[in-house]
Amino acid sequence: MDENHPDGFLRHPREPIGKRDPRERIGDHREIYAPSWREDHLRQQGERCMDCGVPTCMGGCPIGNLIPEWNDLVYRGHWREALARLHATNNFPEFTGYTCPAPCEPACTLAYNADAVAIKSLERAIVDRGWERGWIRPEPPSRRSGKRVAVVGSGPAGLACAQQLNRAGHAVTVFERDEALGGLMTLGIPDFKFAKHQVERRLDQLREEGIEFRTGVEIGPAMSLARLRERFDAVCLAIGAQQHREVTVPGRELRGIHFGMPYLTAENRRQAGRDSLAIDARDKRVVVLGGGDTGADCVATAHRQGALDVAQISVREQPPMTRPADNPWPWQPRTYEQTYALEEGGRALFALNVTAFVDDDEDGAVDALVVERVKWTLDSQGRRVDKTVLEEDIRIAADLVLIAIGFQGAQAQAFVDQGLTLADNGGLATDETMMTDLDGVFASGDARRGASLVVWAIGEGRDVARHIDTYLMGASRLPPSLQTLTPPTDD
Ligand SMILES: Cc1cc2nc3c(=O)[nH]c(=O)nc-3n(C[C@H](O)[C@H](O)[C@H](O)COP(=O)(O)OP(=O)(O)OC[C@H]3O[C@@H](n4cnc5c(N)ncnc54)[C@H](O)[C@@H]3O)c2cc1C
Ligand code: SF4
Structure with a gap:
């Protein structure tokens, strides 16, 4: 084994822990991720880290995880020490190893012109091993302060x-x-x-x-x-x-329009055996308002409940596929990335602003949304300040609307x-x-x-x-x- 590994990335391609086949995972509520990989594969991924003089990846991580240190420890097979370095900055590395959007990775030096180190995958692999081997144990204090x-x-x-x-x-x-x-x-x-x-x-x-x-x-x-x-x-x-952000347009009071959070909470309680199904997407045409994490989780939950059709509407325009000139490395990329939820199906619709919910048959339940296609003027911070309406009165059929436009x-x-x-x-x-x-x-x-x-x-x-x-x-x-x-x- 090489003592140093400045060229590991030339020998091993980036291969993060994958996800299960969307066609298979959509049929159950088990984790979407594939099981971790073999020891030699993990160590090769650790070897891809160059241990740069200025670890820009750490600047991308909000808690300054000691990323090059544990990458190197994985490469050398010192898993227990890697776990200790992970816990030095993070109480619950599995919370982040599974759910973090990994802002560290686009900030990795390799991401300047190649594929970043699979940092989040290594984080998950280290902490998974820590639990499997019984290394994560209670650490009660030796003395009490009386406070x-x-x-x-x-x-x-x-x-x-x-x-x-x-x-x-x-x-x-x-x-x-x-x-x-x-x-x-x-x-x-x-x-x-x-x-x-x-x-x-x-x-x-x-x-x-x-x-x-x-x-x-x-x-x-x-x-x-x-x-x-x-x-x-x-x-x-x-x-x-x-505290939910509301959509204040005519028809908001119609049946079949809910906030995304209670919808997700009810499904989580049902999966834990503590609740019956409060809001069911089965055989419904579902429209999710909001392009963020909550919206993606609503899309994926609706698919698992057997929705007929799922559309996810974002008021923003679709981001570019590659970094624009004013958004260089190592800043967080403002580019489009398909969510795990849309990998499983559904349509993503962009630049649509909802103007009304309508009840065609007057039974008190929503039948459709009316939207307008818009173009936004943004300020220097990327905030929407003004809109131009390109097309009005577009109808989108819906039996269930889930509002997930933020908090x-x-x-x-x-x-x-x-x-x-x-x-x-x-x-x-x-x-x-x-x-x-x-x-x-x-x-x-x-x-x-x-x-x-x-x-x-x-x-x-x-x-x-x-x-x-x-x-x-x-x-x-x-x-x-x-x-x-x-x-x-x-x-
Ligand atoms: C659907 C959804 C998906 C998300 N997905 C991701 C993701 O993939 N990755 C990611 O990094 N982040 C994600 N987030 C964001 C992330 O979950 C939150 O940023 C994070 O949980 C915030 O942690 P917190 O401890 O500050 O608050 P919370 O997790 O909101 O916990 C606050 C707790 O306080 C309790 N509480 C509130 N008021 C009182 C009171 N008066 N008395 C007693 N208890 C009270 C609440 O019941 C709650 O349990 C997601 C958020 C949502 C809604
Ligand atoms: S994936 Fe881990 S190392 Fe990367 S930003 Fe999130 S917590 Fe930090």
């Missing part, structure tokens, strides 16, 4: 914050309003994208480390922040950003009533230590950043834990994440 912290919300931000604070010796209780723990990892993202046993085994680890979980408790209405502060030395609000902030009215303020993004406003307007009450994850990604939520959870530890103890030995917007400092 008590309440974490509100059990999504990736809340769980990362809880694990970090518990490891720093504080007694942590997580409050969750739902019956299930895991936030959107459990009740938003479908099983076929992330199987729920993966959340459960992490929760087991957290419980064995000493974290207490209380489900079915909605903080705010049921228990005020003031009461929580009396019982705990600090509070972290990691309540997500699940407009945290469901935080109860907290606003108790003295917290909201930022422009609809999230909870905080100072540079992630503390809200109330002393000792912090916020993190989507609740603060606005709807984002799992990897950002984990980073925010790690950062807020460090701030809370500093608030409680005067200093903290918890590591900060490297890239989040409010990186904690030592002063």
